[in-house]
Amino acid sequence: MAPPPLDVDVLVVGAGISGIDLACRLAMHCPELTWAVLEARSATGGTWDLFRYPGIRSDSDMYTLGFPFRPWRGRTSIAPAEEILRYVRETADEHGVTERTHLGQRVTRLAWSSEERRWTVTARTESGEVLEHRARFVHVATGYYAYESGHVVDFPGQEAFDGEVVHPQHWPEDLEVAGRRFVVIGSGATAITLVPALVDAGAAHVTMLQRSPSYVAALPNRDLVADGLRRVLPGRAAHSLVRAKNVALSTVSYRALRRWPEGGRRLLRRRLAERLPEGYPVDTHFNPRYDPWDQRVCVAPDGDLLDVLADGSASVVTATVEGFEPSGVRVSGGEVLPADVVVTATGLRLEVGGGAEVVVDGSLVDLAATHVYKGCMLSGVPNLALSVGYTNASWTLRADLTARWVCHLLRHLDRRGLSVATPRWDGSGGEDRPLLDLTSGYVRRGEHLLPRQGSRRPWRVVQSYAYDLAVTRFGRLDDGVLELR
Incomplete structure (x- = not known):
């Protein structure tokens, strides 16, 4: 039997x-509102429940x-996924979020009616039933992948490989x-x-095969200041x-x-060279073509990666993949890297709103044109x-400010008897720019799917926690750009 449809103030x-x-913020700051959470998967936790590959952890403190x-x-600053997942779920339990979360409902369509001043949110359950929920306001918290x-590359000759090919996602x-x-x-x-x-985990040997290097920074996994405080x-x-x-340190280091x-570049290289054996080809394997x-x-x-490279239990090969052989991967130059398992950590695939279509008053919205x-x-x-989230800091910093x-x-809307807030783009936001200011492969492959940003505020997505904190706390809502009615 299908669960009943929802009719709430806010649908997450x-x-x-x-x-x-x-x-949690709604529970703390808007107790008078009704709200609920829809989750496509059968469990909460998002990224930290989805990814199960060995060592999965945060990449931010x-x-x-x-x-x-x-x-x-x-105890650690860079935490494993199971600790993060437990922390997230305990937080949801403490603030009454778990009991208002509806699992196994994938949102496929968001349709706004100006006449009714309501969203109709279409969701499909795991058993194939279709539900239509209603809400005054919708918050899309699906990330953008x-x-x-993930992004799957069809390497030449992959079917000839005698071992297993897996994607981390x-x-x-077993x-x-x-x-x-x-x-x-x-x-x-x-x-x-x-x-x-x-x-x-006991692998006989691990080879990281990269087409081009990335910058790597070895950071301590215990925060001694935190332990003391x-x-x-x-x-x-x-x-x-x-x-x-940590916000201050990351901001200063990023700007520097x-x-x-x-x-x-020289500083990052020197610190790597200090952790690797003398004569290690740092410039071959850890000297990217792009700037930090x-x-x-x-x-x-x-420095866990550097330790396994130093003791020889792992190695790095910088080359392009020419194809698969029964015994491994053939790279440029003809060398075959022997393998029993090939892991294609070839990146993510971008997607907005979990793939749901957005319709306003009967017209399909081209999200990439917004x-x-x-x-x-x-x-x-x-x-x-x-x-x-931020591209240069922890995702949650901006997510929480939002x-x-x-x-x-x-x-603000409720106090003034208003019901609708709509940002209006009139071209004054300046030059169009991609939403994400990164040159990573997954960003370049999918940037045509994402909304745009402008070159001037409030349409510019500023990579600054301090600025966003000031806007969140002290910025005006009636700024002439956000239409309130």
Whole structure:
């Protein structure tokens, strides 16, 4: 029997970190509103429940990736997925989010009616039943990559390979690791996480095969300042101070690397060379063609990747894939890298809103033709917000600011007897730019699917937590751009 349709003030789509954050904020700041969460999968947690490959962990510190209203009490700063998932679910339980979350409902269509001032949200259950929910306001917290599949490359001769080929997004639970040779194709955060984890799981040897290098920074996995503060301060106070410290440090380092890229390049190279054996070809395997933060800098907690490279249990090959052979992968130059398992860590596939179509008054909205207002609403689309994280810092930093701003907007509307908020793009936002300011392969492949940003505020998506915090706390809602009626 199908569950009953919902009719609420706010409907949150997605039960990962962003969706749970928004729902918690609604519970704390808008107790008079009715709300619910829809989740396409059969479990909450988003990314941290979906990905199951060995070593899956955060690539940001948990004091900024965690929620500001619930202290992170884990021992490590770069945490494994199972600890993050437990933390997220416990937070949802504490704020009454779990009981208002409806699992196994994939949103396929969002239709706005100006006459009714309501969204009709069509969702399909796992058993194929179609439900039509209604809401005054919708918050899309699905991120911007596809959960169904990652980016898959059809390598020549792959069918001739005698071993197994797996993608990290769909890691087999029963995959045997011990005693087997692995080739991991890729050089991003997933590959850099997988290589040391496979070694720790007993792989005979792991080769990271990369077409081009990435920047890698070895960072300590324990925050000694956090450990000290937690011994003398209440948990909430210690968490806030460490969070502020980490935001400040990451902001300063990001701006320094962007302003002085050559100096940053030399610094990153020197620190790698200090951790690797003398004579290691650092310039071959860790000297990208692009500047730091043109793509995200990958984190190796406690230098785990560098340790397995130094002791020979793993290696890096920088070359292009020419094709598969029965015994492994053939690379440019003709060498065959022997493998029992090939992991294609070839990246993500971008998708907006989980693939749901958006319709306003009967007209299908081309999301790629819209512009993002204040990093969280779309031009011409009423009463809809979305979570877009930072490219240079933890996702949750902006997701939480967006959640707080949405609550502020909803309270503002209700206090003034208003019901509809619509950003209006009139061209004054300046030059069109891609939403994400990265040159990563997954971004370039899918940027045509994403909304755009302008070159001037409030249409510019600023990569600055300090700026967004000021806008969230002190910015005007009646700014002449956001139409309130």
